[in-house]
Amino acid sequence: MPVLEIRGLAKSYDDHQVLYDLDLELEAGTITGLVGPNGVGKTTCLRCIVGLVFPSSGTIHIAGVDARSDGVRARRSLSFLPGEASVYRWMTGQEFLRFGLGFHDTIDDDFVGRCLEAFELPMHRKLRGYSSGQKQMLALTVALGPRVPLYILDEPEKALDASKRHRLRELLDEVQGRGASILISSHHISELELFTSQYAFLNAGRVVLDDEIDHILRALSRRVRVRFEEGVEPRDVPNGVRVEHDGRDWILHASDEFDSHALATQLLKQQPLRLEVGTPSLSDVYDHLYVHTMERA
Incomplete structure (x- = not known):
């Protein structure tokens, strides 16, 4: 049984439709990134x-419970970190932690302790003296402390430095290891790649089908990126190979008749400064799905 199952979810505000027939499913023990630029409906979905x-x-089931007909029971199975996490400035860190965790039935005290150790928070200080990063880490501790099957995190990496992002990754791995599911929403692609390799791409209010993502991956896997000395261009490009200029780089898209490795071998004869025959990254897929689409519009 999926921990989260969404079918046909739609949401409109007056005459503005944000979500269209959205389907999403999370299995137990997974970390999934909800990907998309601002304005595609990520926050509304969460x-x-x-x-x-x-x-x-549409319908939403959380741990098998219908969130429409039995919303209170369904949402006892989740914990949420909002994108704009607020704190009470007059509380100490310890007081806010106790307050936030008090809304949940089951707390993993040992794990809360590991969060506090990882984040090195001054728990006896008033929150008015916390930095934005410290406030975010305290909110993360409140969100991750309950023992529930589903965690919804909206931009959890916000305001964290590199070392604390890596500590967060370790904590999320531990949560995943005990069988819980985590849904992370972010438009910072490089940050999402730190936390997971499983993604749901949201575009125009819908989750992009796996078949479309597979098509994009196949197209991008045939790409060769090369950089030469200033003023040098690729020579003797085979028929059917498409060439693009991207700053100082040249991007060549291999064809059925001439694969990317054969193309790379030929380009090496020109002694390039750099050459990449790539497995596409999340950023590549993101650019293809969103940036290039907007440029063509």
Whole structure:
């Protein structure tokens, strides 16, 4: 049984539709990144899941419980980190932690202790004296402390430095290891790649189908990126190979008749400064799906 199952989710505000027939499913013990630029509906989707926004249509099941007909019981199975996490400035860190965790039935005290150790928070200091990063880490501790099957995290890496992002990665791995599922929303692609390799791409209010992503990956895997000395261009490019200029780099798209490795071998004869025959990264897929689409529009 999926920990989270969304079917046909739609949401509109007056005459503006944000989500269209969205489907999403998370299995136990997975970390999934919800990917997309600002404005594609990521935050609205999360708010529908946690009950802050009522869907126009569709169903949401959390740990097998219908969130529409039994919302209170369903949402006892999740913990949520909002994208704009607020704190009470007059509280100490310890007081806010106790307050935030008090909304949940089961708390993993040992894990909370490991979060506090990892984040090195001054728990007896008033929150008015916390930095933005410290406030974020305290909010993360509150969100990750409950023992639930589903965690919804909206931009959890926000305001964290590199060392604390790596500590967060270790903590999320531990949560995943005990069988919980984590849904992370972010438009910072390089940060998402630190936390997971499983993604749901949201575009125009829908989750992009796996078949479309596979098509993009196949196209990108045939790409060769090369850089020569200033003023040098690729020579003797075979028929059917498409060539693009990207700053100082040249991007060549191999064809069925001439694969990327054969193309790279030929380009090496020109002694390039750099050559990449790549497995596409998340950033490559993101650019293809969003940036290039907007440029063509």
